[in-house]
Amino acid sequence: MLDTTYSVETPEGVDLRAQAAGPVPRILAYGVDIFYRSLILIALAIALAFAENAGLGIWLLCSFLLEWFYPVYFEVMHGGQTPGKKAFGLVVVNDNLTPISWSASLLRNLLRFADFLPFAYAAGVVSMTLGRHFQRLGDLAAGTLVVYRRESKAPQTLPDVTPLPPPRGLQLQDQQALISLIERSGELSEARQRELAELLEPLTGKKERAALDYLRSVGTWLLGGQTGGK
Structure with missing residues (x-):
């Protein structure tokens, strides 16, 4: 049985442990986030239909912001969880198991283009599959990982x-x-x-x-x- 336990020893000698999340729940969580983002874009398209070219420009700007900053906002401001990750009990943290920072979240999400290569996030899936802690390329560069959220004890x-x-x-x-x-x-x-x-x-x-x-x-x-x- 694959051991997905991720452990960090603090300077005080206390072990912090978490269970790393594999590719399947992460892909499902990403699918939920795509669904929510699509709903937002459809609603915006309907609301801006009357504005013609100006409306198209606003829609494209909102689409760009949603693509790149939707995950950053939720990861930093909502305890490391986008709506999709929350649905599957996942949370993004720094690799020392502290809450994710703005810089780490920006880097891991801006590097999604590298994970996408050559198509359909193939590089990211391969990286998660081969890595011990299921980190995609953005996670490796930013020093982050996705773990299962621990229930309060x-x-x-x-x-x-x-x-x-x-x-x-x-x-x-x-x-x-x-x-x-x-x-x-x-x-x-x-x-x-x-x-x-x-x-x-x-x-x-x-x-x-x-x-x-x-x-x-x-x-x-x-x-x-x-x-x-x-």
């Missing part, structure tokens, strides 16, 4: 703690690593959890048990402000 049962906001300077990747640490607390020994917690001592100023308790409080805050054990 309730945090592991913890001792009652008061939620605390994260310390200043805690980067997004560190926050994701902390959430992963809280969710996997049942899989890690107490000693290993303390070891990982101490790696953030420069930010927390705490050691050993105090560091772990503090990070549990921050973790419950990041997971929605719910106190552990409730």
Whole structure:
């Protein structure tokens, strides 16, 4: 059985994992997006029919914008999901599993012309099929990949703690690593959890048990402000 697990180890020693999406669900998601874009263009054509040449110019401009910036807008502004990807539970992320950036989304989508070569996205399909993580050429250039969206998981049962906001300077990747640490607390020994917690001592100023308790409080805050054990 093909293992599609994609794993990244953070500087704090916490593994972030996701399941890479293969060609079939990605092609189906792309088909859904083409359907929605086609509906928009048909509606615009009907609305602009009276404007003759000017209407044609506006329609062509809208067609260009939809072709190149429809996916960029949704990927950046809607959590890495176009309507098609959302329908199939897919999400685009950076290859370190952080949310996709404007520059990465622009690059991966502008390079779709390379994936299209020589016809019908043949190069992109071949790249996804041969690559371990199903990345098309645009993904490889932009440092992105498409994964299955993880369902939100309730945090592991913890001792009652008061939620605390994260310390200043805690980067997004560190926050994701902390959430992963809280969710996997049942899989890690107490000693290993303390070891990982101490790696953030420069930010927390705490050691050993105090560091772990503090990070549990921050973790419950990041997971929605719910106190552990409730």
